[in-house]
Amino acid sequence: MSDQPSRPRKPAKPAKPHRRPKKDPVRILAFEALRAVDERDAYANLVLPPLLRKAREKGDFDARDAALATELVYGTLRRQGTYDAVIAACVDRPLREVDPPVLDVLGLGAHQLLGTRIPTHAAVSASVELARVVLGDGRAKFVNAVLRKVAQDDLDGWLARIAPPYDEDPEDHLAVVHSHPRWVVSALWDSLGGGRAGIEDLLAADNERPEVTLVARPGRATTEELLREEAAVPGRWSPYAVRLTEGGEPGAVEAVREGRAGVQDEGSQLVALALANAPLEGPDERWLDACAGPGGKAALLGALAAGRGATLLASEKQPHRAGLVARALAGNPGPYQVIAADGTRPPWRPGSFDRVLVDVPCTGLGALRRRPEARWRRRPADLESFAPLQRALLRGALDAVRTGGVVGYATCSPHLAETRAVVEDVLKQYPDTELLDARPLLPGVPSLGEGPDIQLWPHLHGTDAMYLALIRRTG
Numbered sequence: 001m002s003d004q005p006s007r008p009r010k011p012a013k014p015a016k017p018h019r020r021p022k023k024d025p026v027r028i029l030a031f032e033a034l035r036a037v038d039e040r041d042a043y044a045n046l047v048l049p050p051l052l053r054k055a056r057e058k059g060d061f062d063a064r065d066a067a068l069a070t071e072l073v074y075g076t077l078r079r080q081g082t083y084d085a086v087i088a089a090c091v092d093r094p095l096r097e098v099d100p101p102v103l104d105v106l107g108l109g110a111h112q113l114l115g116t117r118i119p120t121h122a123a124v125s126a127s128v129e130l131a132r133v134v135l136g137d138g139r140a141k142f143v144n145a146v147l148r149k150v151a152q153d154d155l156d157g158w159l160a161r162i163a164p165p166y167d168e169d170p171e172d173h174l175a176v177v178h179s180h181p182r183w184v185v186s187a188l189w190d191s192l193g194g195g196r197a198g199i200e201d202l203l204a205a206d207n208e209r210p211e212v213t214l215v216a217r218p219g220r221a222t223t224e225e226l227l228r229e230e231a232a233v234p235g236r237w238s239p240y241a242v243r244l245t246e247g248g249e250p251g252a253v254e255a256v257r258e259g260r261a262g263v264q265d266e267g268s269q270l271v272a273l274a275l276a277n278a279p280l281e282g283p284d285e286r287w288l289d290a291c292a293g294p295g296g297k298a299a300l301l302g303a304l305a306a307g308r309g310a311t312l313l314a315s316e317k318q319p320h321r322a323g324l325v326a327r328a329l330a331g332n333p334g335p336y337q338v339i340a341a342d343g344t345r346p347p348w349r350p351g352s353f354d355r356v357l358v359d360v361p362c363t364g365l366g367a368l369r370r371r372p373e374a375r376w377r378r379r380p381a382d383l384e385s386f387a388p389l390q391r392a393l394l395r396g397a398l399d400a401v402r403t404g405g406v407v408g409y410a411t412c413s414p415h416l417a418e419t420r421a422v423v424e425d426v427l428k429q430y431p432d433t434e435l436l437d438a439r440p441l442l443p444g445v446p447s448l449g450e451g452p453d454i455q456l457w458p459h460l461h462g463t464d465a466m467y468l469a470l471i472r473r474t475g
Contacts, residue, residue, distance in 0.1 A: 267463030293321030295328030306334020366465030
């Protein structure tokens with residue numbers, strides 16, 4: 001035994017009481033929306049509205065809360081590629097080894113730190129509290145450590161560190177800086193042509209929050225009525241368009257609730273208007289929308305047809321989408337019919353229609369402002385899967401139109417493989433056709449290219465990147 005006197009023991013520190021994590025309804029809702037996008041391949045624009053509606057009904061949310069939740073979801077999805085590259089530089093393992101729910105919390109935190117004006121300490125602490133609620137204390141510590149590293153620089157500083165120099169690899173530089181997959185950058189650049197400035201403007205426009213655009217359906221509503229809404233201004237190009245510059249809830253607009261107006265991008269309106277105004281040879285009595293779901297173009301075409309005494313047949317292959325078309329057309333002032341039918345094996349006789357619109361299924365690369373998750377979900381192989389269907393639908397449309405009638409081939413993608421390549425391939429099989437110059441049918445719209453087809457762009461026209469070719473049967 002030692003002769004040294006024993007040291008008095010220090011009193012043990014009292015254990016810290018366990019603190020329950022603070023539940024933040026806004027960030028929990030944003031996390032739930034991101035998980036639905038990842039787990040179910042859902043689209044944020046379909047997932048978010050019912051979540052917000054439920055939160056408002058419970059009394060958890062006001063308008064500011066809804067606006068913040070919307071910004072967190074869409075901002076995180078738009079900048080996902082950039083934020084993933086930043087997060088990858090702050091962790092000691094490949095991102096594929098980080099659980100997806102953890103990545104969602106980190107992405108939300110990165111967006112608050114690098115893409116909003118939320119103070120750094122608030123962004124980190126709120127994200128850690130969210131992690132404690134949805135992931136547990138252990139993984140919350142990991143989130144805290146990573147986000148503290150992210151917070152050491154701003155977005156420009158991070159981009160200077162993680163993006164390869166433009167001169168060494170232009171496409172990869174743009175992919176990281178503007179948060180698009182490299183193959184999408186390459187495809188958009190090919191379609192757009194030109195130098196660096198144009199593609200940078202386009203990619204930047206894809207990351208901007210789009211305005212809500214309404215359409216006043218002719219004979220049922222007027223733009224004057226819609227312009228009485230708060231922060232409403234006229235559309236840029238369509239005589240039926242009204243823009244809500246501060247967003248808002250379209251369902252709160254009386255004309256929208258009653259179906260007399262709808263939510264419709266101005267590019268989509270212009271496609272319908274161009275087809276409706278294309279010059280015909282002969283009668284103008286029977287119109288066909290051969291891929292009518294979910295019904296926005298069909299509702300506008302139906303109203304325009306009614307004003308001329310024409311009839312619209314709206315066809316959609318999927319029965320549930322045909323139901324959406326029927327809802328959009330309900331109350332149309334003129335005669336119309338909605339059917340569930342396959343445009344590649346149609347029930348109508350050849351040569352039955354004077355005007356035919358075929359807005360084909362596509363990759364949706366023209367609507368990345370509204371569906372930002374699509375850029376990460378699509379693959380180059382998708383082009384091959386859509387190609388046979390797009391060609392078959394255009395052939396079906398050309399068979400459906402009479403001699404002297406006009407077909408509008410439209411798609412919400414600017415990818416050349418889905419636009420000009422399809423038209424050129426199919427028209428080789430139809431020598432009795434001619435391409436009409438669509439540009440004069442959009443008076444006042446600038447930068448429509450050399451024609452005869454038209455390609456709209458977010459950065460040039462403030463619309464989705466809609467494509468349209470007008471084709472007349474000549475014999």
